[in-house]
Amino acid sequence: MTQTDAGSIESVLKEDRVFEPAANFSESVGGAYINSLDQYHQLHKQSIEDPQGFWATIAEELDWSTKWSKVLEWNLPDAKWFVGGKTNICHNCIDRQINSGHGDQLALIWEGEPMPEGKPEVRNFSYNDLKREVCKFANVLKDQGVTKGDIVTIYMGMVPELTIAMLACARIGAVHSIIFGGFSAQAIVDRVVDANSKTIITCDGGYRRGKVVPLKDNVDDACTQLADSGHDLKSVIVLKRCENNINWTEGRDHWWDELVGNASDNCDCEPMDSEDMLFLLYTSGSTGKPKGIVHTTGGYMVYTYLTSKYVFNLVPNTDQVFWCTADIGWVTGHSYIVYGILPNRVPTLMYEGAPNFPAEDRFWDIVSRHKVTQFYTAPTAIRAFMKWGSEHPAKHDLSSLKLLGTVGEPINPEAWMWYRKMIGGERCPIVDTWWQTETGGHMITPLPGATPTVPGSCTLPFFGVDAAIVNDRGEEQPANVGGLLVIRKPWPAMLRGIYGDRERFIDTYFSRIKGMYFAGDGARRDERGYFWIMGRVDDVINVSGHRLGTMEVESALVSHEAVVEAAVVGMPHEIKGTGIAAFCTLEPHHVPNSDDEVAKLKEILRAHVGKEIGAIAKPDVIRFTDALPKTRSGKIMRRLLRDIASGSEDKTQDTSTLEDLSVLEKLRESEEG
Numbered sequence: 001m002t003q004t005d006a007g008s009i010e011s012v013l014k015e016d017r018v019f020e021p022a023a024n025f026s027e028s029v030g031g032a033y034i035n036s037l038d039q040y041h042q043l044h045k046q047s048i049e050d051p052q053g054f055w056a057t058i059a060e061e062l063d064w065s066t067k068w069s070k071v072l073e074w075n076l077p078d079a080k081w082f083v084g085g086k087t088n089i090c091h092n093c094i095d096r097q098i099n100s101g102h103g104d105q106l107a108l109i110w111e112g113e114p115m116p117e118g119k120p121e122v123r124n125f126s127y128n129d130l131k132r133e134v135c136k137f138a139n140v141l142k143d144q145g146v147t148k149g150d151i152v153t154i155y156m157g158m159v160p161e162l163t164i165a166m167l168a169c170a171r172i173g174a175v176h177s178i179i180f181g182g183f184s185a186q187a188i189v190d191r192v193v194d195a196n197s198k199t200i201i202t203c204d205g206g207y208r209r210g211k212v213v214p215l216k217d218n219v220d221d222a223c224t225q226l227a228d229s230g231h232d233l234k235s236v237i238v239l240k241r242c243e244n245n246i247n248w249t250e251g252r253d254h255w256w257d258e259l260v261g262n263a264s265d266n267c268d269c270e271p272m273d274s275e276d277m278l279f280l281l282y283t284s285g286s287t288g289k290p291k292g293i294v295h296t297t298g299g300y301m302v303y304t305y306l307t308s309k310y311v312f313n314l315v316p317n318t319d320q321v322f323w324c325t326a327d328i329g330w331v332t333g334h335s336y337i338v339y340g341i342l343p344n345r346v347p348t349l350m351y352e353g354a355p356n357f358p359a360e361d362r363f364w365d366i367v368s369r370h371k372v373t374q375f376y377t378a379p380t381a382i383r384a385f386m387k388w389g390s391e392h393p394a395k396h397d398l399s400s401l402k403l404l405g406t407v408g409e410p411i412n413p414e415a416w417m418w419y420r421k422m423i424g425g426e427r428c429p430i431v432d433t434w435w436q437t438e439t440g441g442h443m444i445t446p447l448p449g450a451t452p453t454v455p456g457s458c459t460l461p462f463f464g465v466d467a468a469i470v471n472d473r474g475e476e477q478p479a480n481v482g483g484l485l486v487i488r489k490p491w492p493a494m495l496r497g498i499y500g501d502r503e504r505f506i507d508t509y510f511s512r513i514k515g516m517y518f519a520g521d522g523a524r525r526d527e528r529g530y531f532w533i534m535g536r537v538d539d540v541i542n543v544s545g546h547r548l549g550t551m552e553v554e555s556a557l558v559s560h561e562a563v564v565e566a567a568v569v570g571m572p573h574e575i576k577g578t579g580i581a582a583f584c585t586l587e588p589h590h591v592p593n594s595d596d597e598v599a600k601l602k603e604i605l606r607a608h609v610g611k612e613i614g615a616i617a618k619p620d621v622i623r624f625t626d627a628l629p630k631t632r633s634g635k636i637m638r639r640l641l642r643d644i645a646s647g648s649e650d651k652t653q654d655t656s657t658l659e660d661l662s663v664l665e666k667l668r669e670s671e672e673g
């Protein structure tokens with residue numbers, strides 16, 4: 001992808017295989033909601049012309065304790081949806097199903113990672129079970145002094161109690177801030193301080209690929225740093241999962257089981273204003289610390305409910321089992337393991353561990369044992385499955401599958417075709433869903449019974465979404481000319497802000513193109529009107545479908561005493577899609593003297609980044625250099641580094657603004673490691 005001056009982008013990808021929805025898809029899922037492209041276009045038009053009418057009809061499918069007075073109030077950049085309405089998302093996930101007589105139906109299926117004697121631990125929760133557990137834990141939170149509006153930090157593995165904890169927060173009106181269990185102690189500190197959170201819920205450990213991740217140790221490290229900086233943390237609630245040895249701080253630490261033991265299983269849902277905060281979720285930006293994305297109650301609830309229903313075609317009472325393989329620590333898990341799926345009354349499956357434990361066929365074993373019908377995963381995982389070999393899915397009966405989905409990054413057509421053939425048996429539609437932490441739910445996506453799919457394209461905007469490709473001046477681009485992806489109208493699940501940083505909120509999303517939400521992605525539309533995402537246009541890299549700011553990784557590198565300056569760029573990576581390349585200049589006393597020392601220092605720096613941020617941020621390649629290529633004004637020329645890192649260097653690139661040409665020569669010669 002090359003970007004020209006006005007923000008128009010040249011695209012190189014060409015793909016013309018088209019897959020029409022299979023004739024029997026509708027029948028296979030117990031009736032498709034949207035059955036033709038015409039029907040899609042008609043409804044889409046209606047939803048754009050009369051968003052208030054469209055969304056009111058949908059919102060009425062859910063329970064509200066007080067009805068809204070106005071569907072939308074829009075003062076760019078601030079949206080208010082279902083103004084004056086009161087509801088509770090936990091009620092709509094659980095109580096609503098019980099009240100309509102479905103309390104005994106399966107709500108949540110959980111499978112643990114370990115396979116003692118070849119058998120996994122499976123726990124099933126009906127809506128009644130979930131209600132009991134959620135109410136008990138909600139009362140525990142109240143006993144710990146948590147009240148409406150307090151921010152509760154959750155740092156757990158993929159155990160059912162994670163879902164229970166988030167629903168308990170929602171039930172009493174506390175705001176959850178979930179931190180992915182793969183992040184480090186430092187990441188916990190940053191987020192707890194930013195949110196001024198007083199309560200942390202964690203586990204002793206979490207199972208991952210047969211090992212135990214020391215979650216409580218990480219929380220302890222974070223607590224030490226928090227205490228040093230004067231942060232007043234009230235309590236740490238610890239769920240026993242792995243029985244690994246942990247340290248204990250009397251007065252601060254409490255066992256989940258002991259607290260829950262005496263708790264009542266009766267707890268009313270707090271009526272929440274539609275615009276009350278539901279959760280905070282931190283995500284990376286191009287500069288500074290991660291930003292706390294604010295999501296509120298009513299709009300998010302209605303939007304995740306409808307996208308789940310239409311995009312995955314969820315139908316109650318049809319033996320569907322929905323499985324999203326994401327971790328709840330990411331927005332995908334928030335929206336499509338919990339909040340969008342439960343109100344649709346289709347059981348949601350949650351798996352604790354790695355896809356290759358105890359062997360590379362674990363996912364397919366799960367699909368066949370639980371008769372999964374809709375399966376939602378990431379392109380990075382699909383590329384790993386391809387590499388592991390088709391024999392793994394081939395060993396299992398995957399005939400229960402009716403629909404496949406992807407999310408997180410562009411999927412390469414080769415992986416799409418493999419997914420369709422090897423997992424979907426050429427019968428399942430694939431929904432390639434483009435969205436973001438900030439959008440709360442799917443934004444551009446096929447509808448499985450209606451949209452012909454083309455490998456690599458996320459196709460068309462969802463109802464109510466007015467997406468466009470524009471240049472820097474906000475002018476819509478013609479077909480096949482790349483530009484910036486924007487959303488021109490508010491949608492119910494849109495972020496309501498960056499926690500505590502109004503200016504950054506406006507700067508990041510509403511300043512680059514006047515009057516529109518700017519997503520940060522480059523994209524084009526083809527002659528069909530289909531969208532093709534071309535990647536980020538800021539200093540954000542998408543590693544394995546998750547965003548990292550290059551600045552964050554650079555800050556982590558220079559916080560090591562050996563590194564004076566660092567520049568981090570993305571590079572093509574076979575499995576992850578994008579890998580991380582780091583160029584570092586070293587402090588003279590730390591310059592290694594032998595190949596051995598070079599290798600050792602690279603390992604030390606990788607581990608250091610892992611400690612500062614988490615394993616996901618470890619550079620794939622580190623190069624030491626005497627100097628970084630800079631403009632005369634001192635700006636690092638990342639585009640040159642990107643070319644070097646990807647090995648696709650174009651010697652005709654404009655280097656006229658480069659201060660010292662020899663720097664580039666040296667970098668080209670420097671050996672990769």
Ligand code: WT7
Nearest residue numbers: 407408409410432433434435436437533546547
């Ligand atoms: C960024 C958002 C949404 C949950 C997972 C990631 C990229 C996401 C797709 C897709 C191409 C995609 C974009 C986006 N992205 N889905 N289907 N095709 N790119 O959430 O960490 O907020 O990242 O992921 O670049 O901006 P996130």
